[in-house]
Amino acid sequence: MTFLGTRAAVKSYGPTPALRGVTVDVAEGEILAVTGPSGCGKSTLLHCLAGIMRVDAGEVVYRGRRIDTTSEGERARLRRTEFGVLFQFGQLVAELTAAENVALPLLLAGARRRDARTAAMSWLDRLGVADLADQHPGEMSGGQQQRCALARSLVTEPRVLFADEPTGALDTLAGEQVLGHLVRLAREQRTTVVLVTHDARVAGYADREVMLRDGALDPTGLGLTAVRS
Ligand code: ADP
Ligand code: ADP
Numbered sequence: 001m002t003f004l005g006t007r008a009a010v011k012s013y014g015p016t017p018a019l020r021g022v023t024v025d026v027a028e029g030e031i032l033a034v035t036g037p038s039g040c041g042k043s044t045l046l047h048c049l050a051g052i053m054r055v056d057a058g059e060v061v062y063r064g065r066r067i068d069t070t071s072e073g074e075r076a077r078l079r080r081t082e083f084g085v086l087f088q089f090g091q092l093v094a095e096l097t098a099a100e101n102v103a104l105p106l107l108l109a110g111a112r113r114r115d116a117r118t119a120a121m122s123w124l125d126r127l128g129v130a131d132l133a134d135q136h137p138g139e140m141s142g143g144q145q146q147r148c149a150l151a152r153s154l155v156t157e158p159r160v161l162f163a164d165e166p167t168g169a170l171d172t173l174a175g176e177q178v179l180g181h182l183v184r185l186a187r188e189q190r191t192t193v194v195l196v197t198h199d200a201r202v203a204g205y206a207d208r209e210v211m212l213r214d215g216a217l218d219p220t221g222l223g224l225t226a227v228r229s
Contacts, residue, residue: 001064003028004049004160004192009058011044018044020215021058026160031186031193033206040212042196043164049194050083050162051075062160080109084158084191086182089169091149092137098124099133102152109156123151127181143174150182157189164196179205 005025011018018041026032026049034042047053048060051067060068062082067075079085092101102120107113124130127147137145146166153161163182167175183205186193195206203209211218 002061004062004194005060006045006048006055007059007061009045009048009055009060011041011048011053011055018215019048019055022212022215022217023058024049024210024217026192026194028159028192029190030208031183031195031206033195033197033203033209034212035197035200035203035209036212036218038198041215042198042212044215045212046162046164046194046196050085050160051078052085080105081156082159084153084156084161086150086153086161086163086166088165089142089146092145092152094137097134097136098129098140098148101137101148102155105152105156119155120151123155124148126185127151141174142170143177146170146174146178147181150178150185154185154189154191158191160192160194161186162194162196165198166195167199167202168197175202 003026005023007023008021009019010021022045024045034045036042044053048055051060055068059066062078067078093104096104099117099120102123103116106116106119121130121133124133127150129144129147132140132144132148140148166182167178170178179202182193185191195202197203
């Protein structure tokens with residue numbers, strides 16, 4: 001049974017397709033890097049896999065079921081309960097503290113305030129930023145903010161984490177720290193990760209790599225696929 005994947009996914013924004021029939025499979029528990037040059041369709045593929053965007057043709061499958069043809073409500077439920085997303089930068093709510101930011105997805109899911117706060121503190125602790133719990137994003141470094149954002153994307157314990165250039169706005173050291181945490185926590189939680197990056201060093205953290213070029217899988221990139229666990 002397919003855990004997560006696309007079958008001949010096609011997506012266009014205008015006359016030129018951003019995805020021209022992409023078939024990828026993500027195994028449960030693996031960290032898959034989606035790489036390729038800017039504009040090749042990586043983010044589009046991630047958005048389609050995560051149910052954020054609909055494919056024009058082809059299929060998106062999650063746990064053996066098509067999710068491209070399900071209702072918007074069902075996809076919203078999946079995004080809330082089974083999927084987590086981590087974007088490049090600046091996703092924290094500026095008016096909230098770190099702990100409030102991390103607690104937010106749980107509060108939106110109906111958790112009690114106290115339980116949400118406890119879970120948020122525990123995740124901040126696991127990311128080494130518990131001491132920042134009462135600070136606002138504007139008072140933190142980029143790396144600290146991204147660690148809080150990672151805590152927020154994991155606090156609901158998603159089965160799949162979609163990370164789109166999660167270190168794109170960070171310097172090398174801060175980026176490596178965030179990636180180190182991401183990979184460690186994904187292994188601990190058995191979270192499947194789809195990691196979009198144009199950076200070969202970042203892709204080196206993944207178990208496997210697929211490369212896109214002009215909206216299609218690059219067979220030479222596939223030839224370089226390696227298991228690095
Ligand atoms: P085939 O395998 O039938 O030769 P192509 O290689 O032309 O098809 O295209 C691969 C996939 O991309 C197909 O699913 C096709 O529908 C889609 N596709 C190709 N070109 C476009 C386009 N300009 N706009 C939208 N979809 C396209
Ligand atoms: P990548 O993540 O690899 O940089 P994207 O998936 O963001 O690639 O973009 C693929 C192609 O689709 C690019 O040519 C890009 O310009 C185009 N594109 C992406 N998003 C949009 C959009 N919202 N509207 C129009 N074109 C878009």
